[in-house]
Every structure is written in structure tokens, then in C-alpha cells.
Amino acid sequence: MKISVQTDNLRLLREALNSNCSSVRFGSEFCEHLLANLGILERAYELACEEEKEFTYVTPRLSNAGIEKLTEQLPFLSEKEEVSVVVNDFGALNILRHYPNLHPHLGRHLIMVPARSPWADKHIQGEEPFSERGRWIRDLYSSTSLNYQATIELYRSYGCQRADVDWVPHIFPSLGFLMENGLRLSVHLHLVPVTFTRRCHMARFLGEKSPEECSKPCLGRAFLLRNEVLKAVGLEFFLHGNAVFRLEQPSPEDVAELKRLGIAELILTMNPLTKIDTAGKIDDLVLSLGL
Amino acid sequence: MRMPRILSPVTSFEGAVEVISAGADEIYCAVKVPGAVHLLNRPEFCCISTYHELGRIANYAHSKGVETIVTLELPFMSEFMGKQMKEHISSCVNEGIDALIVGDIGLITMIKDMGLGIPIYASTLLVAMNYEAVDFIRKLGVKRVILERHMSIEEIGEVVQRNKDVEIEVFIHGQGCSNINANCHLEFARASPVAMQKVVSGIKGMITPCRWPFDIYEVGNGERRIARAPILDAFTFCSLCRLPELIETGLTGLKIVGRCLPPTYQVKATKMYRDLVDLIERGQRRGFNRVQRKRFYRMVESFEEQPFQPELQNPDGSWSAAGSLRDILCTEGRCYYSPFFRAPYKRSVS
Numbered sequence: 069m070k071i072s073v074q075t076d077n078l079r080l081l082r083e084a085l086n087s088n089c090s091s092v093r094f095g096s097e098f099c100e101h102l103l104a105n106l107g108i109l110e111r112a113y114e115l116a117c118e119e120e121k122e123f124t125y126v127t128p129r130l131s132n133a134g135i136e137k138l139t140e141q142l143p144f145l146s147e148k149e150e151v152s153v154v155v156n157d158f159g160a161l162n163i164l165r166h167y168p169n170l171h172p173h174l175g176r177h178l179i180m181v182p183a184r185s186p187w188a189d190k191h192i193q194g195e196e197p198f199s200e201r202g203r204w205i206r207d208l209y210s211s212t213s214l215n216y217q218a219t220i221e222l223y224r225s226y227g228c229q230r231a232d233v234d235w236v237p238h239i240f241p242s243l244g245f246l247m248e249n250g251l252r253l254s255v256h257l258h259l260v261p262v263t264f265t266r267r268c269h270m271a272r273f274l275g276e277k278s279p280e281e282c283s284k285p286c287l288g289r290a291f292l293l294r295n296e297v298l299k300a301v302g303l304e305f306f307l308h309g310n311a312v313f314r315l316e317q318p319s320p321e322d323v324a325e326l327k328r329l330g331i332a333e334l335i336l337t338m339n340p341l342t343k344i345d346t347a348g349k350i351d352d353l354v355l356s357l358g359l
Numbered sequence: 360m361r362m363p364r365i366l367s368p369v370t371s372f373e374g375a376v377e378v379i380s381a382g383a384d385e386i387y388c389a390v391k392v393p394g395a396v397h398l399l400n401r402p403e404f405c406c407i408s409t410y411h412e413l414g415r416i417a418n419y420a421h422s423k424g425v426e427t428i429v430t431l432e433l434p435f436m437s438e439f440m441g442k443q444m445k446e447h448i449s450s451c452v453n454e455g456i457d458a459l460i461v462g463d464i465g466l467i468t469m470i471k472d473m474g475l476g477i478p479i480y481a482s483t484l485l486v487a488m489n490y491e492a493v494d495f496i497r498k499l500g501v502k503r504v505i506l507e508r509h510m511s512i513e514e515i516g517e518v519v520q521r522n523k524d525v526e527i528e529v530f531i532h533g534q535g536c537s538n539i540n541a542n543c544h545l546e547f548a549r550a551s552p553v554a555m556q557k558v559v560s561g562i563k564g565m566i567t568p569c570r571w572p573f574d575i576y577e578v579g580n581g582e583r584r585i586a587r588a589p590i591l592d593a594f595t596f597c598s599l600c601r602l603p604e605l606i607e608t609g610l611t612g613l614k615i616v617g618r619c620l621p622p623t624y625q626v627k628a629t630k631m632y633r634d635l636v637d638l639i640e641r642g643q644r645r646g647f648n649r650v651q652r653k654r655f656y657r658m659v660e661s662f663e664e665q666p667f668q669p670e671l672q673n674p675d676g677s678w679s680a681a682g683s684l685r686d687i688l689c690t691e692g693r694c695y696y697s698p699f700f701r702a703p704y705k706r707s708v709s
Contacts, residue, residue, distance in 0.1 A: 129539065131510070132517050135489045159491030177486075177542050180435050180463070182399060190549035191398065205396055211437035218472070219436060219465035222499075245438075263543040263569070266488075266509045267593035272702040273575075273586075279699055293573040293590065300554035306578065312545075312591065340578055 069327050071354055072254065074126060075338040076102050077287060081112055084338060085119040086347035088354065092116050093335065095126030097156060097175065098264050098311040099286070100134035101279050103127065106141055113148065126154040129177055131266075135159050142167050154232065161226050173254075174223055174231035176261065180213035183238040184260055186303050186314055209238050212246070220249045232335070234260045235316045240325060247330055254333035255326060257318050258342050264311035271309070286310075290340040308341045315341070320358040334359070362640045363606060366428070366528065366614040367629040370405060374622035375416045379423050381626045382633030386420055387428040387460065388413070389618065392447045395440070397432050398547055400462070400484070405619040406432060414454035426457040430618075434462025434484040434541070436469065445473065452477050460505070461485075462541070467499050478502045483530065484541040489514075490521040497525040505529070505614060508536055509593075512601060512696060516608035526611040531602075532628050533616025535595035535693070537569035545569055545591075570594055589704045595695045597688045599659045602635050603647070631662050 073084035074093040084092050094112045096102035104112065109125070116123040125145055127138060138160055145151045146167040155161045156175035164172045182188065188209045195202035214220055214231060223231075230252045233243065243253055268279070270291065276282045286309030293305040293312070306313045323334070336353060338344045344353065364384035369375040375386055390413050391397070391406040407413050417427040429451045436444065444466065448459070452475050459477055461467050462484030470479055480503040481487060481496045488507040496504050503526035506515060510529070519527050536543065545568040548555070559566045569591040574584050598605060598613075605613070613636070615628045635658060642651040662684060688694065691703040 129486065129542075130489050130492075132489045132514050135491050157488070157492060158485070158495040159489040159493075162491040162495040177539075180399075180541070182435065182544075185398075185544040185547065187547055187549040191547070194549065200394065201396060204394065205398070207437070207439045208396070208398065208435075211435075211439065213435055213437065213463060213465060215437040215439075216441075216465040217438070218468040219463075222464055222468060261542065261544075263538040263545050263591075265538040265591075265593055267537070267699050269537075269591050269593070272593065272700045273588065273590050276700050282700075290578040291585075291590070292576040292578055294576070295571055295573045296554040296557040297548060297550040297568075297571065298573075300550040305573070307575075307590065343579070 069331055069359065070333040071359060072122075072124070072333050072335045073338060073350055074256075074335050076104075076126075078108060078112060078115070080338040080345060081115060083345065083347045084350065085115055085121060087350035089121070089336070089350060091122035091124065091333075093124040093126050093154065095154070096128050097126050097154070097177075098128050098261075099268065099309055100128050100130050100137070101282055102284065102286075102309075103134065103137055106144060109141055110144060113145070113151075122150070123148075124152040124154060124173065126175070127160050128156050129266075130157045130159055135163065139163060142170065146170050152230065155228075161228075165226065168227075171230070172226060172228045174214075174228050174251075176232045176234060176256065178223075179231060179233065181234055181236060181239060182211065183209040183236045184234060184262060185209075186262055186298075186305070187301070188238065190301055210242050212239055212242065214246050214251065215242050217249060220246070220251060224250060230254065230332070232256060235318055235322075236260060237322060240322070240329065243329055243331070252332040254335055255331050256335045256337065258315055259306075259313040259337055260316050262305060262312045262314055266310070268310035269307055269312070286340075288340060306341050308339060313341065318357060320356070323357045323359065360606070360609065360643060361611075362636055363528075363611055363613045365629060365632050365636060366612050368533075368615060368618040368620075368625050369416065369622075370407060370618055370625075371622065372412055372415050372419070374625055376419060377622060377626045378629050379420060379425050381629040382637075383425060383629050385426045385428055385457075385612075386416070387430055387614075387618075388416065389430045389432045390447070390451060392432055392443065394443055395433055399435050400432050401619055402547070410450045410454055413451060413456065417455040417457075421455070427455075428458045428460055428480065429456050430460035430482065431462065431466060434466070434482060436463045436465030441469070444469065448473065448475070458502070461501075464499060467501065471500055480526075480528075481505060483507055486539060486541045487518075490518045493518055493522045493525060493527070497522065502526060503528055503612065505612075507539065508595070508695065509699075512604050512608060515605070515610060519609045528612030528614050529605070529610055530616055531598035531605070531613045531632065531695070532596060534567075534619070535593075535616075535695070537567075537591055537593040543569075567594075592702075592704050594703065595693050595697065597684070597693065598695050599631070599635065599662060599684075600656075600694070601696050602632070603639055603655070606636070606639055634658065 367383035462482035
């Protein structure tokens with residue numbers, strides 16, 4: 069199982085490249101305003117090549133302007149060998165058809181996972197387990213929208229052979245179906261997205277004026293959110309930029325289970341929420357998970 | 360320029376009669392999926408309960424020249440749901456509906472494979488937020504695409520211009536969403552009623568989790584609370600003042616949200632937008648001159664002063680008005696087209 073490190077800036081990318089990870093992912097999964105300009109993307113690619121690490125470009129949901137930006141970047145990536153592009157938007161997938169050298173990799177936003185819901189456990193526990201309704205809810209929370217053959221076939225017709233999923237143990241048993249249907253899977257550790265917005269919650273709270281002028285406070289800050297409802301169900305949310313997450317701590321046993329299932333890649337994200345910001349911390353975490 | 364159609368929500372036959380009378384060009388509704396639990400989109404109470412009632416609605420609507428569109432609840436497809444969804448889709452189509460709103464590409468493929476010949480409209484849950492995404496969805500065989508919320512009028516205009524061979528519809532009014540609908544898992548909160556009551560006390564309007572106040576702590580700064588605020592609240596509702604510009608983009612449909620709201624809201628919102636669209640149309644035919652423009656804004660202002668949605672749901676299930684449209688929408692800047700980083704909650708931060 070490959071270990072990949074995801075980051076959205078050059079400083080952290082350099083740390084990732086100094087670690088023992090086998091590949092790096094550069095870009096932004098959630099905010100198009102964090103997408104690098106072409107010059108920085110070129111530099112990121114060069115740095116990865118110098119360290120002989122595999123390079124994947126990560127893209128978020130996109131507006132018209134984001135599509136324009138991606139259109140400027142893809143010719144550069146397409147000249148390189150073996151670059152994958154994580155797509156989180158149908159528009160990005162649509163334009164990747166023009167670049168057969170690039171490998172589209174399905175991002176988390178294109179795959180619905182009901183068990184990302186912070187209330188999933190409560191809903192499952194609230195039902196009589198052997199009732200028809202209880203079984204239906206359990207089936208729902210153990211599925212993804214890729215657990216339907218026609219959906220996988222459609223994505224494969226667009227060249228997608230890889231997909232990202234979350235660290236949500238409820239869905240682990242259903243991942244076999246995806247792999248049997250030809251998908252290589254990457255699992256994100258720690259951060260399970262609960263929701264995200266175009267109207268960045270952090271930027272609005274901190275008084276940023278507009279997306280174009282945003283000082284990008286998310287590069288160094290993240291917030292913990294609590295209230296009475298979350299406390300009653302034993303939850304906390306984390307806000308990082310425009311996305312809300314819940315944190316899942318991976319256990320070595322679950323990692324071993326994923327290895328046994330044949331998961332291709334584990335992804336560690338470097339950001340203020342995971343507090344992974346040095347090569348040493350990456351290597352320590354990998355060791356602690358028994359990898 | 361062709362005027363866009365107004366698409367209004369209904370949840371009963373009686374409601375449909377009133378909404379059509381208020382001026383809807385099309386109505387949309389959902390039917391409860393037998394054997395399923397509605398945990399992914401709107402709850403069961405926002406649905407029509409029987410296919411028979413759907414048939415009555417479709418018949419009545421057709422007699423008035425209005426189309427009936429069914430939104431498929433459960434915008435999600437997995438092998439375990441296959442038989443259930445096929446039966447549901449067939450049952451809806453058999454009642455004489457005119458189109459299906461679909462929020463999952465697997466479901467679109469299934470409907471096409473079923474060979475029903477029913478037009479498919481792409482739900483906002485497919486997150487068409489740019490012209491390339493609309494093109495991708497169009498190629499799946501979709502006749503109409505409902506755009507993601509939170510797009511600017513300029514972005515909508517560009518999408519319309521670059522996708523001439525598909526109908527483009529936008530949400531204009533109703534329960535807004537703070538987040539990208541398809542990627543939001545905040546709904547269907549499950550906690551003790553006491554905890555819920557503590558959090559939602561004093562909130563005006565629809566009380567979804569994105570409007571809850573949160574204690575905010577800086578990560579890596581110990582346990583120091585920096586504020587209590589509804590930090591996830593980017594809730595937006597209204598397009599009244601921007602209607603002329605919106606129509607100028609050339610889009611084909613204006614969709615009012617509110618399947619989960621009471622029929623009085625569904626009727627009022629439809630009537631309000633009908634009157635304004637008609638006024639704009641009359642103005643366009645004669646040139647929308649200064650006098651008509653003044654009249655348009657007078658009409659908008661008179662709507663704003665009315666006690667209106669969002670309403671508060673009382674503990675006994677009844678509804679009461681939460682304030683005027685101006686109080687709730689305009690003063691706080693809860694407009695679909697307000698600046699992106701406007702925080703309507705700023706005054707209440709403690």
C-alpha cells in the first residue's frame with residue numbers, strides 16, 4: 069500500500085518530499101482560490117521529479133473562472149509522463165478528455181458517501197437492527213454512490229481508474245465491489261468532510277473582503293466548533309477554510325484491514341487541522357500505523 | 360426575449376390547485392419512496408404520500424396547461440436500491456408526469472436504460488457550477504440543468520451563453536443553503552430534544568444545522584474560546600431585486616424552493632414572482648422605461664414589508680410568521696447575490 073501526502077503549498081510540499089512517502093499530491097481539494105498559478109505548479113512538479121516521487125495534481129469544485137485556470141494548466145501537465153489529476157468537478161472531468169496523457173482520478177466530491185454524515189451512527193443505533201427499516205438504513209450507510217455498476221462504467225468511459233474514498237469504517241466492506249469493478253482506491257486518513265461552501269465560512273468570519281483578495285488565513289489556521297447538540301452526541305466539528313470536517317483517528321487494525329482488502333494508497337493531508345507539518349511527523353505517523 | 364418559466368413546489372393536491380392558480384408555469388413535487396428512509400435529501404413530510412395523489416395532481420395540472428415534474432428523492436444509487444428505485448420511477452411515470460428531476464448519474468443511466476422516454480432534468484445535486492460541468496451533464500442525455508446555488512449573475516449568464524442546447528434553470532427563492540447541497544451532510548441532525556432546543560432558541564426562520572451557533576476555538580490554542588457565532592451561516596433566500604438582471608441572462612427557468620414549507624408560502628412566493636415576471640415582460644415589450652422600473656421596485660418594496668417566510672415552526676407543528684421579508688432578508692443581506700463574504704450573523708457574534 070502506497071503512502072501519499074497531500075498539500076496545497078510549496079513549503080509543506082518540500083517537507084513531504086523529505087519524508088519516506090512514495091508520492092505527493094499537490095493542489096486544493098476544497099477551494100479553487102488555493103489553486104496554484106502555473107509557475108508554482110511547474111515548480112511543484114520539478115521538486116517532485118527531483119526527489120523521484122510520483123506527482124498527482126488535486127483540483128476542487130470549480131467555477132467558470134476555475135475552469136479557465138485549469139485549462140491553462142493542463143497542457144503543461146499533459147506534456148509530462150504519468151501525471152494523475154484528481155477531479156472533484158464534472159467540468160474538470162469534461163475537459164480532461166482533451167488530454168489523453170493525463171489520468172483522471174475521481175475525487176471525494178464526486179462520490180457520495182452517506183456515512184460521512186455525523187449522525188450516521190445515531191441513525192443506525194436508533195433502529196431495530198433486524199427490521200426491514202433497520203437493514204435498509206445499514207445498507208445505505210455502508211454504501212457509496214460507486215456501488216452501482218453503471219456509475220462505475222460511466223466514469224471508466226471517461227478514463228477514471230482510480231478513486232478517493234474516506235476513512236469511514238462503515239463503508240470498508242463495500243469497497244471490494246469497487247475494486248472488483250476495476251477501480252484502484254485511495255483512502256484519506258483523518259479528515260472526513262461533513263460539508264463545504266463557496267462562501268468560505270472562515271473568510272467570512274475573519275472579515276476577508278472577497279475571494280479574489282482573500283489573504284488565505286486557512287494556510288495557518290483552523291477552528292474547532294462545539295455546541296450543545298454536538299456535545300449530546302459526542303461530536304466535534306473542525307472548520308478549515310470553506311470546509312467542515314470531523315476527525316477520525318485511524319487504528320493500526322483498520323489499516324491492516326485496508327491492506328488486506330487491497331487498497332492501493334493511503335493519503336495523509338498536511339494542514340493546520342491534522343497538525344502534520346514536517347517530514348518527521350509524516351514518518352512517525354506512518355510508523356505508528358504499522359506501515 | 361423569452362420569459363423564463365416559474366417552477367413552484369407543491370406537497371398536496373389542494374396545494375397544487377392553489378399554486379397553479381397563483382401563476383406557476385410548472386410544478387414540482389416528490390413522492391415518498393416505498394420502503395426507503397429519506398435521509399439524503401428532504402424528509403418524508405415534504406413528499407406526496409401516494410402515487411394516486413400524484414396522478415390527480417398531474418391530471419389537474421395538464422388541464423390547466425401546467426407541467427408536473429417529479430424530483431426523485433434519494434439522490435443516490437447503489438445496487439441494493441436498484442429494484443426499489445425502478446419500481447418507484449415506473450410508478451411515477453405511469454401517473455402521467457412530464458419530467459423527472461434526478462440528482463445522481465447512476466440514476467440517470469438507469470432511467471435511460473428503462474426506456475421510458477421521460478425527459479430528465481439534472482438536479483442541483485449534480486453540482487453544475489460551470490459551463491463545462493453543464494456540458495458533461497448534457498451529454499448524459501439531460502434536457503435541463505438546474506445550476507448550483509451561490510453562482511453570480513455573471514457566471515449564470517456565461518453558462519447560458521456557452522450551453523445553448525440545454526435548458527438552464529436556477530433557484531431563486533426559498534430555503535437557501537449555506538453549503539454545496541450535494542456535499543452537505545449536516546441535515547437530519549439527531550440529538551436530544553433538550554440540546555436541540557438550547558441551540559435553536561431565538562433563531563428566526565428555518566433552523567437547519569448551518570444556522571446553529573457554535574463555540575469557536577482556535578485549533579492549537581488550548582481551550583480558549585474566541586467566539587460563539589453561527590459561523591456556518593451563509594443562508595440566502597431571495598432574488599426579488601435582481602430579477603430583471605437574472606432574466607436578461609436568457610435562462611429558461613426560475614425555481615422556487617419550498618417543498619418542506621407550508622402551502623401558504625408556496626402560493627405567496629409563486630404569486631410574487633409571477634407578478635414581477637409579468638411586469639418585466641410587459642415592460643420589455645414596450646421597453647422597460649423609468650416609470651415601469653419605478654413600479655417594479657415599488658412592488659418589490661411592498662412585498663418586502665409583508666409578513667412572509669421564513670416562518671417559525673412552533674412546538675405543536677403549526678407555523679407562525681417570523682417577521683417581514685425586509686427584516687429577515689434585506690437587513691441581513693440574505694440575498695442570493697450579496698457579496699460572497701458577507702456574514703449575516705456578524706451583529707450577533709458574542
